[in-house]
Amino acid sequence: MLGALQFTAIMTLDATPVQMSALTAAGVLPALLFGFVIGAWVDRLRRRPILIGADLIRTALLGSIPVVWYFDSLSMEQVHVVAFLHGLLTIFFDVAYRSYLPALVSSRKLVEANSRLSATASVAEIGGFGLGGWIAQAFSAIVVTAVDSATFLVSGLFLFWIRRPEPSPAPSNSAPNFRREILEGLRAVIGNPALRAIGVSKVSLGLAERHHRLADCAVWHRDSWFRTRHVGDDFRHWWNLFCSGRVERGEPDPSIWAG
Numbered sequence: 001m002l003g004a005l006q007f008t009a010i011m012t013l014d015a016t017p018v019q020m021s022a023l024t025a026a027g028v029l030p031a032l033l034f035g036f037v038i039g040a041w042v043d044r045l046r047r048r049p050i051l052i053g054a055d056l057i058r059t060a061l062l063g064s065i066p067v068v069w070y071f072d073s074l075s076m077e078q079v080h081v082v083a084f085l086h087g088l089l090t091i092f093f094d095v096a097y098r099s100y101l102p103a104l105v106s107s108r109k110l111v112e113a114n115s116r117l118s119a120t121a122s123v124a125e126i127g128g129f130g131l132g133g134w135i136a137q138a139f140s141a142i143v144v145t146a147v148d149s150a151t152f153l154v155s156g157l158f159l160f161w162i163r164r165p166e167p168s169p170a171p172s173n174s175a176p177n178f179r180r181e182i183l184e185g186l187r188a189v190i191g192n193p194a195l196r197a198i199g200v201s202k203v204s205l206g207l208a209e210r211h212h213r214l215a216d217c218a219v220w221h222r223d224s225w226f227r228t229r230h231v232g233d234d235f236r237h238w239w240n241l242f243c244s245g246r247v248e249r250g251e252p253d254p255s256i257w258a259g
Helices: 002-013 017-043 045-070 076-103 107-138 141-160 180-192 193-231 235-244
Strands: none
Touching: 002 017, 002 045, 002 076, 002 107, 002 141, 017 076, 017 180, 045 076, 045 141, 076 107, 107 141, 180 193
């Protein structure tokens, strides 16, 4: 999602490196601000309605970009708001879909199901980025955003078609106390050596990724803006380099600067 908004901002709104850094921050900020609270909240609710609702609202958020652009009213402020709200809904979805899986498969098949889920997510992410570059080259970045919006609608429809009953959340006799539940969850993770190792790894990788994105954003977008607007290089080539991680690691192919 964030890639589609970033290239929409660059190619359609002539966004500056500072604006692009703010866009990246808007996409990742919800996880830092609301991650713990959302986890405790989702634990009290049925997962399937959360998943469907998150998909449908994200469809509307991303779909608003091409609609507003059509009326020549698209602004960076709207793109920033869409990125923030989309990131917030993605936290709801990511928390709910992992905890929804045990309601669909038996415990003995859970490891296999998780592996398949991770594998398909990786394939979709890599393939989506590559396909987005070709669509942007053939049509425009706005079309990429529209297609991205449609994919969330398709996801919501597939979730709607799941007919396996979901067990009700365990009833609680006490009033909701998110602070207590968050602390209990943290104590459970810290007290278990395996969960503690996984938690430290996830937090370290997450923080490193966030810092890397913010620090790298200005340089990367400056170079991509220059290439797509002044040199006229094939946009698909630039996008595919980005997807492979070479540009993001600061290792662009020297041949793209030749000539």
